[in-house]
Structure formats: C-alpha cells, structure tokens
Amino acid sequence: MFRFSFQRLRALIRKEFIQLKRDKTTLIMIIMLPVMQLMLFGYAINMDPKHLSTAVISRDNTFLTRSIVSAFEKSDYFNITHKASSDAQGKKLLQQGRVLFVITIPENFTRDVIHGNRPTLLLQADASDPVSIIGATSAMDGIYQSVAQKEFNGSLAYLQNNATPAFSIQVQKSYNPEGFTRYNIVPGLIGMVLVFTGVMMTSLALTRERERGTMENLMSMPLAPLEIMIGKIMPFIFIGMFQATLILLIANLLFEIPVFGSLSVLFVCMFLFIICNLALGFFISTIAKNQTQALQMSIFVLLPCLLLTGFMFPFDGMPLWAQALADMFPLTYFIRITRAIMLKGAGWAEILPDLWPLLILMSVITFFTVKAYKNTLD
Amino acid sequence: MTKWAIDVKNLTKHFGDRVVVNNISLQVPKGKIYGFLGPNGSGKTTTIRMLCGLLTPDHGEGTCLGYDICTQTDLIRKKVGYMTQKFSFWEDLTIRENLEFVTNIYEMDHVKQRVDEALEKLHLTHRANQLAGTLSGGWKQRLALAACILHQPEILLLDEPTAGVDPKARREFWDEINQLSNQGLTVLVSTHYMDEAERCHEIIYIAYGNIMARGTVAQVIAETKLKTFEISGADVPLLRQKFEHNSDIATMALFGENLHICGTNPTKLQKLIEAQKTLAQFQSKEIETSLEDAFIYYLNKAKEN
Ligand SMILES: Nc1ncnc2c1ncn2[C@@H]1O[C@H](COP(=O)(O)OP(=O)(O)OP(=O)(O)O)[C@@H](O)[C@H]1O
Numbered sequence: 192m193f194r195f196s197f198q199r200l201r202a203l204i205r206k207e208f209i210q211l212k213r214d215k216t217t218l219i220m221i222i223m224l225p226v227m228q229l230m231l232f233g234y235a236i237n238m239d240p241k242h243l244s245t246a247v248i249s250r251d252n253t254f255l256t257r258s259i260v261s262a263f264e265k266s267d268y269f270n271i272t273h274k275a276s277s278d279a280q281g282k283k284l285l286q287q288g289r290v291l292f293v294i295t296i297p298e299n300f301t302r303d304v305i306h307g308n309r310p311t312l313l314l315q316a317d318a319s320d321p322v323s324i325i326g327a328t329s330a331m332d333g334i335y336q337s338v339a340q341k342e343f344n345g346s347l348a349y350l351q352n353n354a355t356p357a358f359s360i361q362v363q364k365s366y367n368p369e370g371f372t373r374y375n376i377v378p379g380l381i382g383m384v385l386v387f388t389g390v391m392m393t394s395l396a397l398t399r400e401r402e403r404g405t406m407e408n409l410m411s412m413p414l415a416p417l418e419i420m421i422g423k424i425m426p427f428i429f430i431g432m433f434q435a436t437l438i439l440l441i442a443n444l445l446f447e448i449p450v451f452g453s454l455s456v457l458f459v460c461m462f463l464f465i466i467c468n469l470a471l472g473f474f475i476s477t478i479a480k481n482q483t484q485a486l487q488m489s490i491f492v493l494l495p496c497l498l499l500t501g502f503m504f505p506f507d508g509m510p511l512w513a514q515a516l517a518d519m520f521p522l523t524y525f526i527r528i529t530r531a532i533m534l535k536g537a538g539w540a541e542i543l544p545d546l547w548p549l550l551i552l553m554s555v556i557t558f559f560t561v562k563a564y565k566n567t568l569d
Numbered sequence: 570m571t572k573w574a575i576d577v578k579n580l581t582k583h584f585g586d587r588v589v590v591n592n593i594s595l596q597v598p599k600g601k602i603y604g605f606l607g608p609n610g611s612g613k614t615t616t617i618r619m620l621c622g623l624l625t626p627d628h629g630e631g632t633c634l635g636y637d638i639c640t641q642t643d644l645i646r647k648k649v650g651y652m653t654q655k656f657s658f659w660e661d662l663t664i665r666e667n668l669e670f671v672t673n674i675y676e677m678d679h680v681k682q683r684v685d686e687a688l689e690k691l692h693l694t695h696r697a698n699q700l701a702g703t704l705s706g707g708w709k710q711r712l713a714l715a716a717c718i719l720h721q722p723e724i725l726l727l728d729e730p731t732a733g734v735d736p737k738a739r740r741e742f743w744d745e746i747n748q749l750s751n752q753g754l755t756v757l758v759s760t761h762y763m764d765e766a767e768r769c770h771e772i773i774y775i776a777y778g779n780i781m782a783r784g785t786v787a788q789v790i791a792e793t794k795l796k797t798f799e800i801s802g803a804d805v806p807l808l809r810q811k812f813e814h815n816s817d818i819a820t821m822a823l824f825g826e827n828l829h830i831c832g833t834n835p836t837k838l839q840k841l842i843e844a845q846k847t848l849a850q851f852q853s854k855e856i857e858t859s860l861e862d863a864f865i866y867y868l869n870k871a872k873e874n
C-alpha cells in the first residue's frame with residue numbers, strides 16, 4: 192500500500208480545478224442549472240401571499256358565523272374555496288395542498304358566544320408556507336374587531352363591553368411537507384441539483400477521462416485508488432456546495448425564503464448528501480463503458496428521483512410500492528431533512544429519523560464504490 | 570541481482586472468450602533496447618499493460634525489475650516509465666502544467682527546477698504555457714517521452730511511440746532512446762517500422778498472441794530460411810500473375826518495377842524462375858531477405874496454426 196501523500200493529492204486536485212476552469216460549458220451549466228430551475232419554479236408558484244385558498248367546516252350556521260366567514264374573506268388574506276363537511280375532509284384538503292387554511296366553527300358556537308362562554312374558533316394553517324401564515328395570522332385581531340363592530344350591537348352590545356373578547360381564534364400550525372409551495376420546492380431543488388451534479392457530472396467526467404485514455408496514464412503512475420478517488424471527487428464537493436449556497440441565496444434575496452433552522456446543520460447534511468451522490472456517480476463510472484452509457488445510467492437514477500422522492504408529487508399520495516422504492520433513494524431523506532431544517536427550524540434531534548437512513552445509504556454506496564473501483568484496466 | 574529487467578513466463582490474457590495473449594514468455598536483459606513487433610491486434614499493448622500492472626494476467630507469472638507483476642504493481646509503477654499508444658497527457662493542461670503534475674505525482678522535490686530543465690531539454694521553454702492539445706503529433710510524442718523519463722525510471726515501456734511522426738522527428742526520438750539506453754536504461758518498444766526494429770538490440774515478433782520469433786534482426790531473418798530473388802524487366806506484371814497462388818512462393822511483393830519473391834526452398838524457387846526464362850523477358854538475382862518478408866512469412870505461419 193502507498194503512503195498517503197499530500198503532494199500527490201494536491202497535484203491531483205489542482206489538475207482537476209485547472210481543467211474545470213478551462214471547461215466553459217461545464218462552468219456555465221454549474222451556475223445556470225440552479226438559477227434557471229429556481230427562477231422557473233419560483234415564479235411559476237403563486238407569490239402573492241393574499242387570497243389564500245381556505246376551507247370552512249361550519250358546524251353552526253347563524254348570522255354570527257356567516258359574519259365571521261365574510262370577515263375572513265374581507266381581510267384579503269383568505270379566499271374561501273372549499274366547504275368541508277368533516278375534520279377528515281379538511282385535513283385531506285390541507286395535506287394535498289389544495290388549501291392553506293381550514294377554519295373550523297364548532298357546534299353551538301353562537302349560543303356559547305351569547306351565553307358568554309367565550310368559545311374558540313380553530314384556524315388550521317399549513318406552516319410550510321411560513322411567510323403567508325405570518326401575514327394571515329396577524330389579521331386575526333382585525334377580523335375579530337370587524338365582527339364585533341358589526342354584530343355586537345343592540346341586545347348583544349354587552350359582549351362588546353367586556354374586557355375579554357367574546358370568542359377567540361386559535362391558530363394551529365400544521366406542517367405540511369407535501370404542499371406545492373415555494374418553500375417546499377427550494378429544499379427539493381437543492382436536492383435535485385446536487386443529484387444532477389453529483390451523479391451525472393461525476394460519472395461523465397470520469398468516463399471522459401477513461402475514453403480519452405488519460406485514465407490509463409493516471410493508473411500507470413504510483414497513485415493509490417483512494418487518492419485518485421478523492422482527487423476526482425473534491426472539485427465536485429466544492430461545486431455542489433457552491434450550487435446549494437447559490438440556491439439558498441437567490442431563494443432568500445429574490446423570493447424571501449428564509450432558513451429557520453441552523454445553517455451549519457444544513458451544510459453538514461448537504462455535505463453528507465453530496466458524498467452520497469459522488470459515490471453513486473463514481474460507481475456508475477466503474478460500470479459504464481463510455482460517456483453515453485454513463486449518461487443513460489445517470490438518467491436512470493435521476494428520473495425516479497424526480498418522480499418518487501416527493502420533489503414533484505406528494506410522497507403520501509404515492510402507492511405503497513412506490514414509497515418503498517423511494518425509501519431507497521438518499522434524496523427522499525435529504526428533502527425531508529432540508530425541509531425540516533429550513534422551514535421548521537429543526538435541529539439534530541428532529542432530523543435524526545431521516546438522518547440515519549441517509550448515513551446508512553451513504554456508507555453502503557461508498558462501500559460498494561470503493562470495492563468496485565480498481566486501479567487496473569481489467 | 571538478476572540480469573533481467575523483465576522476466577515473465579506463460580503470460581495469458583483473455584478478453585471474453587478470446588485469447589489475446591497466449592502463453593508468452595519474455596526475458597529482457599537490463600540496459601538493452603528490446604523491440605516488440607507484431608501486426609495490429611496481436612496483443613502488444615495488452616502484453617505491455619500486463620508488464621506494468623495495468624492488467625492482471627489470467628495465467629502466468631513473472632517479474633518486472635525484480636517485482637512481481639501480479640502482487641507488487643505499486644512498486645513497479647514507481648520505477649516504470651510507460652508511454653501509452655495514444656497520447657494520454659492532458660490536452661487541456663499546458664505543457665508546464667502537465668510536467669508539474671507528473672513531477673508532483675512522483676513526489677519529487679525542486680519541482681520548478683526539474684520542470685524547467687525538462688522544458689529546456691525539449692526546447693519547449695518558450696511554449697511552456699501552450700495547451701498540450703494544441704501541439705502537433707511529433708511534439709506531443711516528445712512531451713510524452715519527456716514526462717515519462719522525468720522520474721528517472723529504470724525501464725521504459727514505449728507503446729508505438731513514433732506512430733504518425735515524421736522521419737526527422739523519428740530519428741531524433743531514437744537518438745534520445747539510444748542515449749538513454751547508453752545510460753543503462755532498459756527500453757521495451759513496440760513499433761510497426763522495420764527501420765526501428767533494426768535499431769533494437771533484440772526483437773520479438775508476436776502474431777495472434779503467440780511469439781513467432783525472437784533474437785537479433787539477423788537471427789530472426791535467418792531462422793525463416795527464406796531466400797529472396799529480385800526480378801526485373803518488361804514482363805514483371807505477367808510473371809506476377811503467373812506466380813500468384815504458387816505454393817512454393819512464401820511471399821511476393823512489388824517494389825517499384827521490381828518483384829521480390831521469397832520461399833524456403835531455393836532450388837524449387839530457382840526452377841520456377843528458370844521455367845519462365847524462355848517465355849518472358851526478365852532478369853533475376855538473389856538478394857538478402859528483408860525483415861518485412863520474414864514478418865509476413867511468420868504471420869502466414871501463425872495463420873495456419
Ligand atoms: N479491454 C479490452 N476488452 C476487449 N478486447 C480488448 C481489450 N483490449 C484489447 N482488446 C482486443 O485485444 C486484441 C489485442 O489488442 P492489443 O491492443 O493488445 O493489440 P496491439 O498489438 O497493441 O495492436 P495495435 O498494433 O493495433 O496497437 C485486439 O483485438 C483488441 O480488440
């Protein structure tokens with residue numbers, strides 16, 4: 192076995208970066224891919240945090256409840272699009288991303304108000320679009336005021352005089368991972384771009400080197416397989432990190448999408464995920480005979496990622512077999528982790544259930560790649 | 570210390586169910602220039618790759634510079650300069666960057682100084698920052714050779730180093746190889762050029778993965794027992810038609826207006842020529858058998874097996 196040498200490793204990495212610097216097509220693709228995707232999705236999705244689709248479950252139908260519902264609509268934030276008959280139906284609408292809010296008016300609401308029982312009205316909100324929620328929930332006071340002014344007159348005037356409100360609105364944020372919102376699309380986009388760079392670009396770069404014959408030269412030199420692997424992979428780690436940062440930055444500056452959780456946790460997870468993809472790309476290059484084959488195999492990996500991992504279609508809506516299949520893709524876990532960190536502010540403890548499958552997948556893929564890679568032309 | 574730089578026995582390599590190298594044994598003495606000849610696809614590149622550990626033989630064993638070619642490839646790689654058949658340095662790196670890369674990979678010190686020296690020797694100092702891909706064929710070969718000897722290897726494995734290079738550059742290339750050989754370097758070089766074969770101390774000829782002949786050029790020719798006659802005159806085209814498919818003639822080839830025919834049985838060959846004397850206008854004389862004729866003879870012999 193060779194002694195691990197930094198002089199060699201540095202030379203390998205330097206060579207890759209020089210080559211990358213001169214490869215204008217790749218450079219443009221590295222930058223344009225995330226930017227274009229983000230623009231496309233970012234602008235395609237409703238940016239206006241007003242007139243958000245809302246469902247109502249009304250168990251009490253009186254002048255007061257009708258007034259409350261219309262006050263919601265007049266606030267400009269809510270647009271009553273659905274009438275649900277049960278909690279289950281409301282939940283389904285919310286989960287499918289059809290509505291962002293569900294207003295539930297309990298039974299005997301009006302009677303309780305009149306009797307001074309101070310009932311509670313429930314507003315369930317899809318918290319995966321945090322900015323919209325903030326605007327909408329801040330409108331709650333205004334809604335109460337306008338209802339009170341309009342309805343608590345005459346015989347009900349005593350309700351207005353009370354120091355405490357006659358009814359309250361309880362906002363319940365429920366995080367919905369499947370809603371097709373800008374907030375949900377950004378973590379998915381980071382994941383997709385990282386898969387693209389890691390799997391497709393790495394496998395292509397390696398098979399290109401083999402096709403050109405320079406790999407034979409490299410192999411005839413005293414280099415350990417691990418040195419060749421690290422040297423080849425290193426630029427792509429940088430590229431991946433750069434692309435992810437670019438997406439986060441644009442998302443923040445252009446679309447005001449914040450990261451609620453810790454950036455360092457996010458970047459550590461990204462690093463692990465990048466390694467996953469690079470190992471997979473490397474693995475493909477060990478079986479692909481030429482660039483065309485490498486491309487085909489990469490697409491074979493990319494396509495299910497796009498369709499099954501919850502990037503395009505809600506995970507929960509997929510048939511069980513598809514869910515089982517998606518469980519084998521690192522991207523499935525990465526999207527969940529990133530959504531949790533970015534949108535829910537999750538820390539290590541909260542992402543653990545999705546982190547360990549990612550770590551296991553990473554170890555398995557890396558293991559097979561190191562095993563499959565040989566320093567000979569056999 | 571053994572006197573062999575390369576000493577391998579019964580090397581065999583299959584690709585799929587095709588035998589590409591069949592039971593090759595090879596001994597290359599230290600400090601010699603050893604020519605490796607054979608038609609396209611005969612297994613030269615495959616053999617060279619096995620010698621420097623890039624391919625693992627299916628059967629057989631042996632050593633290169635005293636290191637086992639199956640188990641000690643790491644050590645072999647440090648001391649071998651392998652020049653691939655196809656230019657395999659990085660075309661998108663400059664000449665200097667390529668040389669610097671190699672110098673660093675072999676963990677040498679004084680990188681800049683060594684690279685400068687190499688550039689100087691190549692007469693490429695003024696073009697050091699040119700991309701290697703923009704060099705002409707001859708310069709690429711020179712760069713490749715320079716990069717191969719940077720780490721002062723003990724043996725050079727050169728796979729068709731002069732393919733597609735003009736005569737002057739070829740001669741300079743060989744002068745350099747002779748010089749290196751004089752300094753004690755062992756050289757194994759594959760080639761398709763007869764004149765290059767003649768510049769080697771010893772040659773080996775393989776066809777279809779089998780060794781057909783070995784030794785000095787004179788030995789390889791003599792071993793065929795071929796006699797060659799040169800026929801000249803007005804009726805050469807006619808004779809050429811008549812001699813075709815004649816089993817006594819091993820090889821026949823036109824050189825300008827002259828016809829060379831060779832065969833292993835000189836008396837039969839002479840009879841054949843005499844028989845035509847009354848029918849056609851020509852002169853004939855015996856000449857020395859060329860290496861090319863010998864190779865074609867060996868190739869036909871290999872085909873029969
Ligand atoms: N990796 C491989 N897989 C399958 N077949 C191979 C492989 N490498 C070489 N071959 C085949 O093995 C045979 C011998 O190839 P090799 O390159 O050793 O010949 P060569 O003597 O170097 O020929 P040339 O003079 O054209 O360079 C060829 O027919 C080639 O197609």
Ligand SMILES: [Mg+2]
Nearest residue numbers: 613614654728
């Ligand atoms: Mg060859």
